[in-house]
Amino acid sequence: MASICVCARFRPLNSREDGEAICITRSDSQSFSIKDEKDEQYMFSFDKVFYEDSEQADVYEFLAGPIVRDAVNSINGTIITYGQTGAGKTFTMEGANILEADNLKKGLLPRVVDELFDAINGCGEATAYKIKLSMVEIYMERVRLATDLIFCVFPLQLCFIIATGSVSGRDLFDLSKDNIQIKEHKSHGILLSGATEVSFNIFHMESSNQLHFPISLTDNETTLLQIPILDGEEALKVLCGGIANRAVGETQMNAGSSRSHCIYMFTIQKDVTNEKRVSSGKVVLVDLAGSEKVEKTGAEGKVLEEAKTINKSLSALGNVISALTSSQHAKSLHIPFRDSKLTRLLQDALGGSSQTALLCCCSPSLSNSSESVSTLRFGARAKHIKASSSRVLNINSKEDIDRKQQEISALNDVKQQIAERILKKLREKLDAETVNLIGEEFVMEGLLLSDPTTSGSMITDEEELNSSHESVITSQTIASWKEATQKLVNTILELRRENVIMKEEWQVMKEENKVMRQVRKRIKAKLAQTKKLYLVMGIGFGVLASSCFSFVLLVSS
Ligand SMILES: Nc1ncnc2c1ncn2[C@@H]1O[C@H](COP(=O)(O)OP(=O)(O)OP(=O)(O)O)[C@@H](O)[C@H]1O
Numbered sequence: 136m137a138s139i140c141v142c143a144r145f146r147p148l149n150s151r152e153d154g155e156a157i158c159i160t161r162s163d164s165q166s167f168s169i170k171d172e173k174d175e176q177y178m179f180s181f182d183k184v185f186y187e188d189s190e191q192a193d194v195y196e197f198l199a200g201p202i203v204r205d206a207v208n209s210i211n212g213t214i215i216t217y218g219q220t221g222a223g224k225t226f227t228m229e230g231a232n233i234l235e236a237d238n239l240k241k242g243l244l245p246r247v248v249d250e251l252f253d254a255i256n257g258c259g260e261a262t263a264y265k266i267k268l269s270m271v272e273i274y275m276e277r278v279r280l281a282t283d284l285i286f287c288v289f290p291l292q293l294c295f296i297i298a299t300g301s302v303s304g305r306d307l308f309d310l311s312k313d314n315i316q317i318k319e320h321k322s323h324g325i326l327l328s329g330a331t332e333v334s335f336n337i338f339h340m341e342s343s344n345q346l347h348f349p350i351s352l353t354d355n356e357t358t359l360l361q362i363p364i365l366d367g368e369e370a371l372k373v374l375c376g377g378i379a380n381r382a383v384g385e386t387q388m389n390a391g392s393s394r395s396h397c398i399y400m401f402t403i404q405k406d407v408t409n410e411k412r413v414s415s416g417k418v419v420l421v422d423l424a425g426s427e428k429v430e431k432t433g434a435e436g437k438v439l440e441e442a443k444t445i446n447k448s449l450s451a452l453g454n455v456i457s458a459l460t461s462s463q464h465a466k467s468l469h470i471p472f473r474d475s476k477l478t479r480l481l482q483d484a485l486g487g488s489s490q491t492a493l494l495c496c497c498s499p500s501l502s503n504s505s506e507s508v509s510t511l512r513f514g515a516r517a518k519h520i521k522a523s524s525s526r527v528l529n530i531n532s533k534e535d536i537d538r539k540q541q542e543i544s545a546l547n548d549v550k551q552q553i554a555e556r557i558l559k560k561l562r563e564k565l566d567a568e569t570v571n572l573i574g575e576e577f578v579m580e581g582l583l584l585s586d587p588t589t590s591g592s593m594i595t596d597e598e599e600l601n602s603s604h605e606s607v608i609t610s611q612t613i614a615s616w617k618e619a620t621q622k623l624v625n626t627i628l629e630l631r632r633e634n635v636i637m638k639e640e641w642q643v644m645k646e647e648n649k650v651m652r653q654v655r656k657r658i659k660a661k662l663a664q665t666k667k668l669y670l671v672m673g674i675g676f677g678v679l680a681s682s683c684f685s686f687v688l689l690v691s692s
């Protein structure tokens with residue numbers, strides 16, 4: 136069983152800490168000791184420690200590179216930055232700026248994009264890729280969609296597609312979608328439901344400039360904006376717009392403090408023509424908001440409210456880690472993933488089969504040492520989480536996909552026929568306008584296809600296919616439950632009928648019993664009368680006999 140990879144990173148002293156004492160003493164590249172304000176000394180060991188002089192490229196290569204390369208090969212991975220406010224989480228994740236060209240300052244996010252584009256550009260003609268990026272933030276315990284981007288990547292040809300909400304012309308970076316639901320999908324794990332979903336076919340390019348994607352929308356409100364992208368740099372420019380929407384504020388500790396947890400989710404779908412399979416992998420980057428001691432930072436008003444919510448969700452994260460690492464019957468223990476949006480979102484990363492890397496960011500300054508110690512303790516605890524024994528390879532064979540397609544088509548045909556039959560019957564009784572309205576409702580509910588010629592049409596996106604197939608399975612399950620319920624209802628009705636008959640029979644028997652009792656009573660009474668009669672007769676006979684005997688004696692004497 137592989138554990139979570141946990142590393143620590145110390146940034147250089149900042150201008151506020153200038154001249155302050157350093158609290159850490161290096162042992163080696165994995166261990167160090169740290170002294171707090173009370174002069175207590177603590178030893179920590181992690182998979183790797185990045186000291187003040189470490190480079191962004193080293194952090195990427197150790198922490199993220201292997202995860203990104205595995206994601207291209209369909210293994211999910213998550214990279215999380217955790218730590219006190221101002222400790223360097225966003226610097227590690229984004230760099231000084233997302234578009235930063237200086238290799239020394241370039242963060243994990245642009246390097247992930249670079250590596251993905253490099254891997255894809257290096258692939259053979261026989262492979263087509265689609266990369267989807269969703270970017271959300273959890274601000275004050277609400278999930279906001281900053282943007283939802285899709286790159287469709289083909290050998291030698293890249294296209295970047297941006298999905299945005301609504302026909303009413305809202306901006307690409309519309310933050311009105313401010314309560315994205317987190318749901319669990321059987322095969323895809325944790326998903327952001329309500330984030331604009333767009334599906335594209337994976338296919339090979341024919342023309343070089345004009346891209347015409349067979350688009351299958353799951354939501355009528357969704358519109359698509361397609362931007363041809365030549366390289367990762369252009370992709371990052373678009374990403375930059377999403378980052379600009381992140382809730383950032385000035386605090387005592389950090390002039391550009393992130394007031395939300397930010398999640399970048401890359402989904403890489405790969406279609407290898409020769410191998411007859413479609414696979415997908417996810418890389419999730421999580422830049423957590425920083426913890427802070429409000430009594431120390433003197434936060435007030437909105438900043439205080441934000442800090443309280445941030446601390447609350449981070450403590451929910453701590454509780455999940457404690458539950459996961461608890462030695463007592465860890466398997467049967469309840470893991471409170473549902474206690475906060477953050478822990479729900481990280482459920483796969485912490486408790487699932489995803490590979491996870493956690494970077495504990497710290498200040499090296501003595502004035503922040505108690506916060507650093509608690510960050511490092513958090514990391515030390517997380518180190519004890521055991522990852523799931525098997526990493527899930529998200530691969531579907533073409534045969535599987537064909538079978539699912541057929542099941543979906545068959546169900547759609549049945550639904551279509553039923554809906555059409557209902558509408559035909561309604562037409563006999565209702566006016567045309569009302570029936571049309573009901574028809575529209577059927578289309579909205581997915582019972583009827585607006586264009587019947589598309590009945591049984593192919594779903595070409597793996598995610599949509601799986602979710603549609605799941606709907607088919609669910610429908611089939613519901614149908615079999617309905618059948619079983621109907622059988623139960625029939626049995627209950629039968630039992631009720633039998634019960635009524637038995638009750639009637641019981642009533643008859645009771646009546647008969649009553650009559651029998653009365654007859655018995657009458658017989659008893661008759662018997663008693665007869666007995667009395669015999670007694671009287673016996674006495675009379677006795678008296679008569681004794682009188683006769685006395686008379687005979689008298690006569691003879
Ligand atoms: N390794 C580093 N090298 C140079 N400067 C750094 C480094 N890490 C952080 N900084 C600088 O420190 C400041 C705070 O860093 P950053 O914004 O990344 O902190 P944070 O942990 O994300 O804080 P918050 O939780 O408040 O968002 C920034 O000005 C950043 O440029």
